[in-house]
Amino acid sequence: MRATLEAAAAAIHAAREATCTAICATREAICTTHEAAAAIRTTHATAIAIRPAAVAAIPQAPSLLHPSARSVGKRAGRLSAAKSTSKSGIALMNPCLRESLYCHPNKAITNQxxxxxxxxxxxxxxxxxxxxxxxxxxxxxxxxxxxxxxxxxxxxxxxxxxxxxxxxxxxxxxxxxxxxxxxxxxxxxxxxxxxxxxxxxxxxxxxxxxxxxxxxxxxxxxxxxxxxxxCAAHVLNIMVQAGLQVIPNAVGRVRDIIKVVTSTPSRMQTFNSIVQALGLKGKSGLILDVPHRWNATYDMLNEALKYKAALNRFAAEQYQDVPSELDWQKAESLHEFLEQFSEATKAFSADRHPTAHLFLKMLMAVQDVLLDETWNTNELLNELAEAMYTKFQKYWAAPSMVLLIAAVLDPSMKADFVRFFYLTVENAEAEAKMRELRQYLKKYYLEYERVVRNNTGPIFVTYEEEVLSQGESSSSGLRGKRRVELAFAQFASHNSSTRSERSELDIYLNDPRVVAGTSAMHCTSAWEWIVTLYKDWALILYKDWARGSRxxxxxxxxxxxxxxxxxxxxxxxxxxxxxxxx
Missing domain, CATH: 3.30.420 (Nucleotidyltransferase; domain 5)
Structure with a gap:
């Protein structure tokens, strides 16, 4: 028994010795591996450091390499620069940080x-x-x-x-x-x-x-x-919203059924099946309006009327409250009424061409719609028009002077349309308003005349000035009529009180209006001050369009x-x- 125990103890001791030997060998291998890794890192760092210089030392290499291969060298240079700005190479492993290192500085420079x-x-x-x-x-x-x-x-x-x-x-x-x-x-x-x-x-x-x-x-x-x-489009939005608040439930049932249809994908699928079964065609689909945008209500009605039959059938099959014929009549009347203001909003919101000169026309069009006697036979639309006209009087009873001048600068309208506007809107004060307008026009004209004179010389030249300029160089050779003309020009220049000058403003206002859309509309180069003036007034744009396009x-x-x-x-x-x- 004792011999057996001694043999077991000897075996355990031998195993322990073997294990210790193996552990020591492993430790030595790990140390060797660490040293090799350090050497590799040093070699890699040296290679990265000398790579840009090596690439630069080969002048013919870029012309011989494929573009994709040349980009590798450029990429290496950027990597080297990025690493030199970082405490470690770990940042290069993060794509987001790489983008921040390479893209953002260039983007900032580009913006600047x-x-x-x-x-x-x-x-x-x-x-x-x-x-x-x-x-x-x-x-x-x-x-x-x-x-x-x-x-x-x-x-x-x-x-x-x-x-x-x-x-x-x-x-x-x-x-x-x-x-x-x-x-x-x-x-x-x-x-x-x-x-x-x-x-x-x-x-x-x-x-x-x-x-x-x-x-x-x-x-x-x-x-x-x-x-x-x-912003004219914003004012128009206020006006229509004021009218819609008077008749909040005019299209309540139509809105409710649209809300049900668009509430879940399954209901939309059912509705689409009904549309296909009825053979209806629509491009935009149903739209649900929002409280603070009246044109969303118009768009909702515009599409709902196209799907009237499908909406009625959906409501009947789904046991919903089916809009009555009276509900649809109200929707059609309101759609017809709002369509006029939708066109005005689009005119105000154009962003590719000037719109300020259109303001007076659109203002008169809006007023004409609100005062149309047709709405008197419809209680719903009569209340709507009255509420909107109250806002109209508040905001547009007295248009801004810059908008009146913008209309005058339109060769197809000029001062005649402003006079027509005043005679139509407030006949009693038309002449007083026109005198005020001419005063503002003269004031602006004199300022722009000064600007144009400083840039190009005199904005208009009288006949006497032209004769003087031609006669000074060859006065000794003048005979007869030319000498008389020169003498009179000299007399007139010394007696300026007897000379009557017509400014380009007078010429422009007194010349006949041109027909809109014809080639004569592009003849503003004949009135240099008009070109300079119009460049400023054409900048009066209305803001609503920017909300979307921006x-x-x-x-x-x-x-x-x-x-x-x-x-x-x-x-x-x-x-x-x-x-x-x-």
């Missing part, structure tokens, strides 16, 4: 270059710049101010550039709006170059512009006398109901941290 180029273009303009300012809020109640600049170049092309989209301080009152616009004007050196600023018709905006003019008016063109323009590229992150913008979307798309130059 674009900003400098745009700044230089604006500085060289002979005309002024129009601004459209808009307030937005994110779903975190953070306020953003977007500013779009418009200008017309020497080729008479209208340009629009988003020059600012920045977060403004809380509370979002008139001071915050004023500070945001002031910062934009200062950053772009636009204080003395801004012509108008278009904003929504809100008390905050009205006070902000009033304070802005009080602070910077002395530096502005004409002391900022007509700098504030209220942010349409944001995509899914943009809330179509216009209730807010997600802050993450703003920053992912490049907003928030600076300005956008597009």
């Amino acid at each position: 270059k674009e900003k400098l180029q745009l700044h230089q273009k604006i500085t060289k303009l002979k005309s002024h710049v129009g601004l459209i300012a808009d307030l937005w809020s994110s779903n975190q109640n953070l306020g953003y101010l977007g500013v779009t600049a418009h200008y017309i170049d020497e080729e008479f092309e209208l340009h629009k550039k988003i020059i600012a989209f920045k977060q403004i301080s809380f509370p979002h009152n008139s001071f915050a709006v004023q500070d945001g616009i002031t910062a934009c004007l200062t950053e772009w050196d636009l204080v003395d170059r801004v012509f108008t600023v278009t904003l929504d018709n809100a008390s905050v905006n009205n006070r902000a512009i009033r304070d802005l003019r009080a602070a910077l008016g002395a530096q502005m063109f004409f002391k900022g006398e007509h700098i504030h323009v209220r 942010y349409e590229w944001i995509g899914a992150g943009y809330n179509l109901k216009r209730t807010g913008l997600d802050r993450t979307i703003l920053h992912k798309k490049g907003f928030g941290s600076g300005s956008i130059y597009c």
